[in-house]
Amino acid sequence: xxxxxxxxxxxxxxxxxxxxxxxxxxxxxxxxxxxxxxxxxxxxxxxxxxxxxxxxxxxxxxxxxxxxxxxxxxxxxxxxxxxxxxxxxxxxxxxxxxxxxxxxxxxxxxxxxxxxxxxxxxxxxxxxxxxxxxxxxxxxxxxxxxxxxxxxxxxxxxxxxxxxxxxxxxxxxxxxxxxxxxxxxxxxxxxxxxxxxxxxxxxxxxxxxxxxxxxxxxxxxxxx
Numbered sequence: 581x582x583x584x585x586x587x588x589x590x591x592x593x594x595x596x597x598x599x600x601x602x603x604x605x606x607x608x609x610x611x612x613x614x615x616x617x618x619x620x621x622x623x624x625x626x627x628x629x630x631x632x633x634x635x636x637x638x639x640x641x642x643x644x645x646x647x648x649x650x651x652x653x654x655x656x657x658x659x660x661x662x663x664x665x666x667x668x669x670x671x672x673x674x675x676x677x678x679x680x681x682x683x684x685x686x687x688x689x690x691x692x693x694x695x696x697x698x699x700x701x702x703x704x705x706x707x708x709x710x711x712x713x714x715x716x717x718x719x720x721x722x723x724x725x726x727x728x729x730x731x732x733x734x735x736x737x738x739x740x741x742x743x744x745x746x747x748x749x750x751x752x753x754x755x756x757x758x759x760x761x762x763x764x765x766x767x768x769x770x771x772x773x774x775x776x777x778x779x780x781x782x783x784x785x786x787x788x789x790x791x792x793x794x795x796x797x798x799x800x801x802x803x804x
Contacts, residue, residue, distance in 0.1 A: 590781040591720040595696050598715030602695040609708075613734060613759055615697045615725065617708070634701025635731050636686075642674055646730075647687035649680035649706070654692060658717050662690060665722030675730065688729055696721055701731035724777045735772065735779035736793060739765045744772040745793045752792055756785040760792070 589597070595615050602611075609617035636644050648666060650659055669675040680687045686704055693710035709725050711717060716725075736745065739762055747760050759780065773779065774795060782791045 591777045592780045592784045599695040617697045617699045645676050647680045647684045650690045661717045698725040698728035720777050735776045751790045753785045753787040
């Protein structure tokens with residue numbers, strides 16, 4: 581079962597496996613950082629969601645309501661995995677995902693496209709969150725892509741990253757170092773989370789089975 585496999589593989593490994601042999605359709609976006617969608621090649625070097633314009637609106641009750649629409653690509657069991665991921669945010673944050681309604685101008689269109697990916701932050705209109713039926717329907721993967729849609733980048737690219745982890749560039753596979761480039765992230769008032777589903781595991785993109793990232797705070801452990 582897919583959920584059983586997810587207990588053995590980290591979210592980074594699940595994403596790498598799902599997107600490894602991805603062949604995008606003509607209307608699909610360019611991906612950077614493994615699973616971050618950008619609208620064109622011209623945006624490849626842009627820092628996604630580093631301005632407040634990409635954040636979702638907070639209402640007067642303090643909640644952030646985000647409409648979603650799940651396409652008919654998915655079985656009932658697969659929809660249940662997605663719904664579980666959507667609902668997991670309400671108990672720990674002000675985020676409230678709700679079904680799309682006529683008149684909504686911005687929403688998440690959750691589809692089974694080629695691979696696992698999402699744009700970072702609010703894009704306007706219906707923005708695709710791709711959760712392919714072949715490899716993306718794990719709780720951690722669903723949460724990861726939804727966090728991108730909320731405006732979160734990968735944890736190890738945070739602007740304050742060097743205060744928390746040391747990156748061993750010499751151990752990274754050639755051509756993959758960009759996954760660890762820092763960007764001018766907002767961080768949204770959150771502390772660095774070593775165990776976040778947005779944090780790549782310590783051996784991610786290693787070319788020699790040596791650690792890529794090492795924690796600087798001995799109180800915490802990085803994901804294995």
